[in-house]
Amino acid sequence: NGHGTHCAGNVGALNNNGYACAAASGGWGSGSLVADGNGVxxxxxxxxxxxxxxxxxxxxxxxxxxxxxxxxxxxNGAKITSCSWGSSNSxxxxxxxxxxxxxxGxxxxxxxxxxxxxxDYMTNRTDIISVAATDANDVKxxxxxxxxxxxxSAPGDAIYSLYHNHSDAQNDYIASLSGTSMATPIAASVAALIWSHNPSWTAEQVKQQLFSTADNIYGISGNSSYIGKLGAGRVNAxxxxxxGGGPAAPVAAFTASATSGCVPMTVNFTDMSTGDVTSWSWTFGDGGASTDENPSHTYQTVGTFTVSLTVTGPGGSDAETKNNYIIVSASPTADFSGTPTNGDAPLQVSFTDLSTGNPTSWSWDFGDGGTANIQNPVHTYSAADEYTVVLTVNNSCGSSVETKVNYIMVSEPVCYPPIAAFVGTPTTGNAPLTVNFTDQSTNNPTSWNWNFGDGGTATVKNPAHVFSAAGVYTITLTATNSCGSDDEVKVNYITVNTAPQNAVHISEIVVTKETYSKFNRGRARVKVVxxxxxxxxSVTVNGTWSGGATNSSSFTTGSDGWGExxxxxSKTKSDYTFCVTNLTKSGYTFDTNANVVTCGSSNGTSWQVLSNVSPEDLKYFAEELGQNPVDISPNPFNPTTQINVMLTEPSRIKLEIYNVLGKRIITLADEPLEAGMHMLKWDARDEFSRAVGTGTYFYLLIVNEQKYVGKLLYVK
Incomplete structure (x- = not known):
């Protein structure tokens, strides 16, 4: 069925013949297609x-x-067997x-x-080579x-090789297959390649060469869970x-006597490379270079420098680069600013360090006895005066001081009584009316006295007050601080009206009739304004059904005024009528005289065929249909019938038609389906679209693992 051909191709497909695939032990062709190869x-x-x-x-x-x-x-002389099949000791x-x-062998x-x-039996034996499969990233x-x-282990994921299609045996195919069935002949082909290079070796020598030259793949992150469980590694042909090979290239490595310091900074570099090294090439990141094995270099400028070493030997070259390796610093230079530098007491000043040279510590003296040791402090001056500020900064290379004489000037504040002002929102509306008042007084009042004109008062800065009765109200605010007080009076500022009576009524009723398979129902939509x-x-609608149903319904309207x-x-097809008997909502009355309509009917409308229903509806349909989820209509039939399959949950189904002799005629479905009613048609034809004769046929429905069988009668 193609499996064996694919495995054989992974061993013996000829290389360099311009055709199909290749294999590790397939030999080497002449560049064109020939009948015989020179490989294994x-x-x-x-x-x-x-x-x-x-x-x-x-x-x-x-x-x-x-x-x-x-x-x-x-x-018959075989040296290696490749076994891509399961085994038992029998x-x-x-x-x-x-x-x-x-x-x-x-x-x-x-x-x-x-x-x-x-x-299994064979892989459990210690004298048989068991092969696992890896993907293109050398991960299991x-x-x-x-x-x-x-x-x-050997590659076994998406492997292209020769393939036999027994339905088209005269043509050659290639195919991509995955499995340890593919990895096994690839591992065997590497062993064959070893043996062809060393024909005098024993089987044990070939096996040890295969294992010792495999690539170690346990360091790959995807294999962390399989340490010691993928064998010697992935085969390497x-x-x-x-x-044999020549000398290996050296591996570059180095250290430095210090990686940070003050300018000028002298660093002694030491070569730590391994392997045979004959020359060295250093770059120090500041334009300097050296060819010494262990050079000494002096950095004359401040900065961060990347150092690189390239080593060369008989086996080649290698380089190591250490980014931002050397950090050269200088003594800092102190500087700062403050904002603001003048104002009334108490004055809060934010200080900002502007020092250069990367200081690592700060010492502030604010001139009023206050100090700080953070980089950007905030300080409050309580008394009027002129203040000298001093900043001292330090790092490992030294320190610096910046003094700003009489830098901060603090004045005694002038005392002003407040100027009262306020606004209210809203200033008009229906009772009860809530008004939010906002103080807009200037000169920092410390207390407030409100009079709302309806007997109500408040002493908070921004009160909210409810005016319960209709009327026109004058508002007074008295704002006070230690320097005095001031009044703001707004005459007839708030107007409160009597609230109108709220009422609701029906503006529209739409009644439709719906069908799903052989089940029917009515739907009423009511709009309330x-x-x-x-x-x-949020209006509760109560009403009664007549016609196709005789029950009552109660529902609530949404934000668009509609409810349903x-x-x-039921299985009976009939028209439906829905009549509203009452509307209720807190704070509203039902104005029946304003109703545009009271009842609605589906009479004269078309049936709306639903494409899906709720899971609860599906369970109800299943109960109505009984144990068999199949409904056939028509039956008897000529020449087409519809097989309806009811699924109460997502399921995999298979639906086949058989004749009275038990021969399968056609497969109508073999796939996973969502929950719902699925309608499948059969036109009395077999899987080759040939018409079948009249007579008795049977359907076989498999839902998950449950089977259902029924009879179909095809008549003239």
Whole structure:
């Protein structure tokens, strides 16, 4: 079924022939397509057969067939077996494996695709090489089985190789497949490559070369959970056959005697490189350079400098760069500013450090006995005077002092009585009217006395007052501080009107009839407005149904004034009438004389077919339909019928049609579906669109794992 061909291609596909795929041990072609190659020979031995699992094609392996294949391979010169199938200790398999290994061969076995640590019979043996799969990032493939019994890993995710399509056997195919089935022949092909380079080696020598030259992939973050469970590492074909090589390049490294200091700063650099080094090239980040092994360099300017060392030897070169490695400082220069520098007492001044040279500590003297040791302090001067401010700054290279004589000038404040002023919002409205008053007095009043003209008073700065009765009111504010007081009087400032009577009535009723499958119901929408015609929310609507339903309904309007109710579901198709009996809302009356309409009917309207309903409705439909969620209409039929499937929750369904002989005619659905009613049509044709004869047929519906069977009658 293509699996074996794909595995064989991962071992023996010829390289450099301009066609299809390539393999590690596939040899080297002439650049054009030829019948025979010069790579590893593949001995394809069939040990199973292709069959079906449910509706899918699958490969099956027999252990007695596999045992026969091991004997045949050993007796006919095979050196390596690649086994991409599950195993059990049955059918004489153990003896056959022992026979092949005793003949001097190697056996590679796929770890499995279950993403767990479970081994099978062959992978549990210590004399068989178990292979896990990695992805393109050298991380364990998401599907790969793993464990301490795994011996090595190889690429196994999205692997392109040869493929056999038995429905089109005359043409060649390539395909991308994933699995430890792919990783296993790739690992086996590297072993074959090793053996072809070293034909006199034993199986044990080939195996050790394969393991010792594998790349260590445990340092990759994605493999942190699989330490010791992916074997010796990921196979490396190049390293496996190229283990000699020349000298390695050196690895650059260095240290410095100091990384921070004061200008001029002399730093002694020490080469710490490993490997064979014959020359050194240093750059110090300030334009300076050296070719000494351990140079000394003096930094003459302040700054932060990046240092780089390049070392060269017989094996090549390497460089190490340390960014912002050397920090050179100088003594600071003190400077500062203050805001404001003059004003009435008490005066709060914010000081800002303007010093240069990266100071690390600050000492402030504000001239009035106050001090601080933070960089940007805030200080309050309580008495009138002239003050000299001193800032001392320090760092590891020295200190600096900045003195500003008579820098802050503080005056005695002049005392002014307040000038009263205020506003109120709103100044007119219906009773009860809440007015928010805001003091706008100047010169810092410390107390307030309000008179609202209706007997009410307040002493807070910004009061709120409720005027309960209609009338016109004069407002008085007296603002006071230690220097005096002032009045602001606003005559007839607040006007309070009598509140109008609120009422609601019905402006519109819309009644519709809805259908879903064979179930029907009525829906009434009612709009409520107030005496000004404005949509009114939170109105409780009570009413009764007649016609297709006889129950009562109660609901509440939304912000748009509309509210709605529905009848229960029934299988009877009829018109619906809804009549409002009462409207209620706190603070409102129901003005029946203003109603535009009292009743509404669906008479003359079309049925609205719903595409979806609530989960509760679906459960009700399921109960009405009974245990079988299938409804067929028409039945008998000619030539088309509709099979309705009711799902109360998202489910995977499969719907097939069979004739009386049990032969499947067609699959109408095989997919996951959302909850709801799903309508599937059958036009009396098979899966090849050929018309079938009249007679009795059966449907088989599988919902998740539950099966339902029913009869269909196709008549002339």
């Amino acid at each position: 020979k593949v001995m394809p031995l069939r040990i199973g057969y292709s069959g079906r699992y449910l509706i899918y094609e699958a490969g099956y392996v027999r252990m007695d067939f596999a045992a026969s294949a091991f004997y045949y391979a050993a007796n 059918g004489g398999l153990a003896d056959a494996i022992n026979y092949f290994l005793a003949s001097g 190697l056996i590679f076995k796929a770890a499995g695709n279950n993403n767990n640590e479970t081994s 493939a998401s599907f790969s089985t793993y464990g301490t019994w795994v011996d090595i 190049f390293s496996a056959v190229n283990t 107030d005496q000004s015609g404005n949509a009114t929310a 109710a529905t009848t229960g579901w």
